[in-house]
Amino acid sequence: MTFRKRLQYLLVKRLRISNKNALTLINEGKVLVNNAEVFENVVINPEDSVVFEEQILQEGKTFLYVAFYKPRGIETTLNLEIEDNLKAILPFKEELFPVGRLDKESEGLLVLTNDGRLFDKTLRSEHQTEKEYLVIVDKIIDEDFVQKMSAGITILGKKTLPCRVEKIDDFTFKIILIQGINRQIRRMCYKLDYGVLKLVRVRIGEVELKDLAPNGFRYFK
Structure with missing residues (x-):
């Protein structure tokens, strides 16, 4: 399902926090996707890197x-x-x-x-x-x-x-x-x-x- 591919779901799964707290982190720009701040519940692809407070939540995969x-x-x-x-x-x-x-x-x-x-x-x-x-x-x-x-x-x-x-x-x-x-x-x-x-x-x-x-x-x- 699409929601399982979004940033909110990844934060809930990796940080073990609530959906509400996950959205708060996103809205405050505290999560980096591909080294850039995001303020929306974006879709996360396998090649995307996701970092929160220097903690790597997903290491982007390189496709060949x-x-x-x-x-x-x-x-x-x-x-x-x-x-x-x-x-x-x-x-x-x-x-x-x-x-x-x-x-x-x-x-x-x-x-x-x-x-x-x-x-x-x-x-x-x-x-x-x-x-x-x-x-x-x-x-x-x-x-x-x-x-x-x-x-x-x-x-x-x-x-x-x-x-x-x-x-x-x-x-x-x-x-x-x-x-x-x-x-x-x-x-x-x-x-x-x-x-x-x-x-x-x-x-x-x-x-x-x-x-x-x-x-x-x-x-x-």
């Missing part, structure tokens, strides 16, 4: 957002008991988790973060966030293939949503999806009798892979 190039052959899992797991190759001291997945035989962009809000937001907008891929197949791409892939193909008993497909050369195409069915592109190609030789995710929303090499990463905001 990383674009990481997952190489082929790595499972998108942090479970160390699973062979070829992602966690074993991550170079970060911080505990970061992937937002979304990329199957073992595919490579390219993963977004890593310690911000659970980004994870929740991505899940809620699963059918709105664009994901762009470059795909190399084992047969010459014709117009029929492009049209059928664009219109949607029935896999796992359900027709995929329409998507954007662009032929790059005889064996390479770009595809932009707004949904995330397991191994979706591979299954779609298989239904049209095409085998996927290489699949690289190059963009998620506004985050791009750009010039990252396998195992490479960069921070973003």
Whole structure:
């Protein structure tokens, strides 16, 4: 609930005082939020620091957002008991988790973060966030293939949503999806009798892979 995210609730919980006393402290400007006096019962986010009389009531959390190039052959899992797991190759001291997945035989962009809000937001907008891929197949791409892939193909008993497909050369195409069915592109190609030789995710929303090499990463905001 919203009231649980407000400064008053935090003061009551941490200082063990009444709601009335908490509001008095706020109104008198005795509480610092991010090193500034506040006079309103503001919403407190996880990244906000809260201090009362030099007592730290909440130490603001630093959120990290990383674009990481997952190489082929790595499972998108942090479970160390699973062979070829992602966690074993991550170079970060911080505990970061992937937002979304990329199957073992595919490579390219993963977004890593310690911000659970980004994870929740991505899940809620699963059918709105664009994901762009470059795909190399084992047969010459014709117009029929492009049209059928664009219109949607029935896999796992359900027709995929329409998507954007662009032929790059005889064996390479770009595809932009707004949904995330397991191994979706591979299954779609298989239904049209095409085998996927290489699949690289190059963009998620506004985050791009750009010039990252396998195992490479960069921070973003």
